[in-house]
Amino acid sequence: MTSKASMPPQKSRTLSSHIACRDCALYPVCEPTTIGNTAFDIAEQLLLKKHPVKAGDIIYHEADRFESLYALTSGSAKEECLSKNGEKQIVGFKLKGELAGQNAIATGHYPHTLTALEDSTLCVLPFHKLLDSANALPPLAMQIIKLLSIDSHHEAKIRQSLMTAKTAEEKVRAFISNIAQRHIERNLNSVDIRLSMSRTDIADYLGITKETLSRSLTLLQQKDLIESSGKNIHIIDLLRL
Amino acid sequence: MTSKASMPPQKSRTLSSHIACRDCALYPVCEPTTIGNTAFDIAEQLLLKKHPVKAGDIIYHEADRFESLYALTSGSAKEECLSKNGEKQIVGFKLKGELAGQNAIATGHYPHTLTALEDSTLCVLPFHKLLDSANALPPLAMQIIKLLSIDSHHEAKIRQSLMTAKTAEEKVRAFISNIAQRHIERNLNSVDIRLSMSRTDIADYLGITKETLSRSLTLLQQKDLIESSGKNIHIIDLLRL
DNA sequence: AAATACAGTTGATATATATCAATGTGACCA
């Protein structure tokens, strides 16, 4: 049910392919066989359902009551929130196969607004149902613990690499290699990357201006580390990034 | 068994008071009554033991095999790791009453080195024993899930406020109010704060030089937001920070 | 108490990035 987005500019191209369940961040929780030796299909039990969204659609709002975790089976999204000054601030991006909403567990409210960057598809997992199941199935609880720890580990890695970066170029390098790394973890093409977000969003996220981002990209291109044409980035040398 | 530190400079002052168990980050897991209606004292079951360390002592090394979580019942510590360039990088600080080591759960290895900043005391919680107990007690598993989600929420908050900060002064403001906030959460004095770490460590953590940190502190002092004398900071106006 | 060492502050200049402005590029529409 692909459709043209009404509001945001988005070339009505073929919808990017779905990720294989096997490669999804939610898989450890969904996979039936992992739940001990009792056959128990979480995906069926919790009526896990796929939900299409269009580019620009808001998946959840900052301060909304926490209900569900969302796995992006196709497309991508941006996380943003309002800073003290009342300005919007990009705090992260969610890529195909990744999980969103975990950061609402602690407070019971989503700390950010999640907006689809392109036409995307979501797997919706009501969290209270998941917990109910976990109460009955200790191995499932273990999987959730594992899931959360992996997630916070990923968050810490990004934070660290971006905070370690002193110059703008280093930040951009860190950003690109982080994206590539995440593609690798999801068994996706990590050499030819499509940055579905705008330059302004990336710059905001990295704490630099879009102008210096642009300059850094051309620099990386001159150094033969990447090839950049519009939103598509070809990574020539990931190691040297 | 307090003693003079051999290696690092640390005035042999009276050891800072222990935090009340009630105010410790580990309390939701330790507290016996919360574990359903069965009387089960995790602290006793897991032979939770207090362990004193001296200023400069390393609690765990980067890449060490993950064994235990550590709650700082007194004192403070710094988290650091080696960046790609081979240089040490401060990635965080652990204050009295806080938990350390959670970020090792995902990989099974500590991602950072944790070093005591002053004479401190630790509560050591062997994680595999905790998981064994959780496998038998679903409510305990729920507490662990909660603990991890709270932790990652805290990490996200710091990251966000530091990344949002554009200028050096904003970073320093964010740092100080974060420390104050964490004191509040642990029911500690949040007006008179002792920054046990060096200026160099703080600057490294914030991604600025110690010189600009120093200048920012004097600026904040001139603006009557704080009073700074050495490692002691008196917060005059937390809201305006 | 004087001497030493180190942490922290303050000062002068260099440099990277923000800012302001102009130009370029691709997508969509009439």
Add this chain to the structure above:
DNA sequence: TGGTCACATTGATATATATCAACTGTATTT
């Protein structure tokens, strides 16, 4: 096809912070 719009890049200057250096204060040692 040409026109319009938003987005991206490139250019020139201003500004904040890094760097280098001197100095001060505090704690430790003899």
